[in-house]
Amino acid sequence: MxxxxxxxxxxxxxxxxxxxxxxxxxxxxxxxxxxxxxxxxxxxxxxxxxxxxxxxxxxxxxxxxxxxxxxxxxxxxxxxxxxxxxxxxxxxxxxxxxxxxxxxALQKSYFDDWGMPTEKQETLRDxxxxxxxxxxxxxxxxxxxxxxxxxxxxxxxxxxxxxxxxxxxxxxxxxxxxxxxxxxxxxxxxxxxxxxxxxxxxxxxxxxxxxxxxxxxxxxxxxxxxxxxxxxxxxxxxxxYIIHHHEERAWRVLDTLRRQGACDTWTVSAELFGELNGIHILHGPGESYAHLEHLEQEGTVVRDGTEYRLADGIAEKLVELEDDRWPLPY
Missing domain, CATH: 3.60.15.10 (Ribonuclease Z/Hydroxyacylglutathione hydrolase-like)
Structure with a gap:
């Protein structure tokens, strides 16, 4: 071979x-x-x-x-x-x-749902x-x-x-x-x-x-x-290692929602990855969405329309734990 x-x-x-x-x-x-x-x-x-x-x-x-x-x-x-x-x-x-x-059509639906700006969607078109x-x-x-x-x-x-x-x-x-x-x-x-x-x-x-x-x-x-x-x-x-990487990213998503309050996927993506260009315009919010959805299913995040927020009691728990963490489903 x-x-x-x-x-x-x-x-x-x-x-x-x-x-x-x-x-x-x-x-x-x-x-x-x-x-x-x-x-x-x-x-x-x-x-x-x-x-x-x-x-x-x-x-x-x-x-x-x-x-x-x-x-x-x-x-x-x-x-x-x-x-x-x-x-x-x-x-x-x-x-x-x-x-x-x-x-x-499905991509366009997700881009709108994530809150991706129109000009960024146009950049991805080609x-x-x-x-x-x-x-x-x-x-x-x-x-x-x-x-x-x-x-x-x-x-x-x-x-x-x-x-x-x-x-x-x-x-x-x-x-x-x-x-x-x-x-x-x-x-x-x-x-x-x-x-x-x-x-x-x-x-x-x-x-x-x-x-x-x-x-x-x-x-x-x-x-x-x-x-x-x-x-x-x-x-x-x-x-x-990659499993652990995704668990670490999940904690960053939770901390973003703790600091930002309720926000859409694009806002979470900006917190995680900063300004996005090229194919990363797709990958950044996509990765953020995947984590938000996973955390919603686990019960630590709640979705309201196109925005996500921490479930009741989670923000206090994050502050209380500081550097300690409870197991996530990763």
């Missing part, structure tokens, strides 16, 4: 595509985005191993985001490769117009348009959690870990050293994947993402191969 590093303009760092080519089928996991520079890089990487787009038999996609699926259609058009993705993301990957229109309509969309074959695929001496097992995206999946496999996993954006070595804004189709996104992280903690993987940057040698430790 070869890790192919592909540049992008995202803060998460270079994307990874993974190539299987030694025997039997030629397979890619993720393809990078649809930019011409990425396509040139992927061609160059593949040539190093004597592979062209025409040689690729199957593609497995971790989720629908453009920096992971962008070249799948181009490759399929040249090779006839089967493209596999989770059922929840299949229509978006295929470029289904109704699915994209529904997503955009980013939210989806893939360049001149690019190829693949025809996909969908899979579900627990499905398995065999090739090149490997058996890949699908692990559905919704949260960052509705159809986000990892692919686990066995090696002589133990079980390893292609973690996509479920587990990254430096940044924590955005939850709440990255895919507004996901109900209870933080709860589902935390469930996926706990699954990683309990799976005893010896290595994770992420969607961005370098491999992760202690996946359980990294997943546990």
């Amino acid at each position: 070869e890790r192919l590093s592909l540049s992008n303009g995202a803060f998460e760092g270079n994307n990874n595509a993974y190539l299987f080519h030694d025997t039997g089928e030629t397979v890619l996991i993720d393809t990078g985005d649809w930019m011409a520079t990425t396509q040139a890089q992927l061609h160059e990487h593949l040539r190093e191993y004597g592979v062209t787009f025409e040689d690729i038999d199957r593609i497995f996609l971790t989720h629908w985001h453009g920096d992971h699926v962008g070249l799948a259609g181009e490759i399929q058009a040249e090779s006839g490769a089967e493209v596999h993705v989770h059922t929840a993301d299949a229509l978006l990957v295929e470029g289904d117009e109704d699915a994209w229109e529904d997503l955009h 980013r939210m348009a989806g893939p360049d309509m001149s690019s190829e969309y693949p025809t996909v074959t969908s899979f579900e959690d627990g499905d398995t695929f065999s090739f090149d001496g490997f058996e890949l097992g699908v692990v559905h870990v919704s949260g960052h995206a509705a159809g986000l999946c990892m692919f686990e496999f066995q090696t002589e050293n133990g079980r390893e996993v292609f973690s996509g954006d479920a587990l990254l070595p430096i940044y924590t994947p955005n939850v709440g804004g990255a895919d507004v189709r996901v109900d209870n996104p933080l709860e589902k993402y935390l469930r996926g992280l706990r699954r990683i903690v309990n799976s005893n993987y010896v290595r994770a191969w992420p969607g961005h940057r370098e491999p992760i040698d202690e996946p359980a430790d990294r997943a546990a």
Whole structure:
């Protein structure tokens, strides 16, 4: 298996595509985005191993985001490769117009509900348009959690870990050293994947993402191969760290509501992240919304229309505890 590093303009760092080519089928996991520079890089990487787009038999996609699926259609058009993705993301990957229109309408509804200013929504408009309509969309074959695929001496097992995206999946496999996993954006070595804004189709996104992280903690993987940057040698430790990170963020959300009083998601986002630009205009309030919703379900936060406030007695408890904390559902 070869890790192919592909540049992008995202803060998460270079994307990874993974190539299987030694025997039997030629397979890619993720393809990078649809930019011409990425396509040139992927061609160059593949040539190093004597592979062209025409040689690729199957593609497995971790989720629908453009920096992971962008070249799948181009490759399929040249090779006839089967493209596999989770059922929840299949229509978006295929470029289904109704699915994209529904997503955009849902995003607009959330942006208004969060209190996102109009000018910030306009800034996001180009980013939210989806893939360049001149690019190829693949025809996909969908899979579900627990499905398995065999090739090149490997058996890949699908692990559905919704949260960052509705159809986000990892692919686990066995090696002589133990079980390893292609973690996509479920587990990254430096940044924590955005939850709440990255895919507004996901109900209870933080709860589902935390469930996926706990699954990683309990799976005893010896290595994770992420969607961005370098491999992760202690996946359980990294997943546990991200769980703790979200608990710390929850306390910041509670403290914001203690100091600000009732306020909307955009105000909480400004307290947590400051002035937002670029894709962070989406990620900041999305992350804030995911935490506010999670805390509302736990009973420490109450929602009134588009505003959130601390539940009765919580402000006093926060002052009383000062640096001590009671367990949150994270």
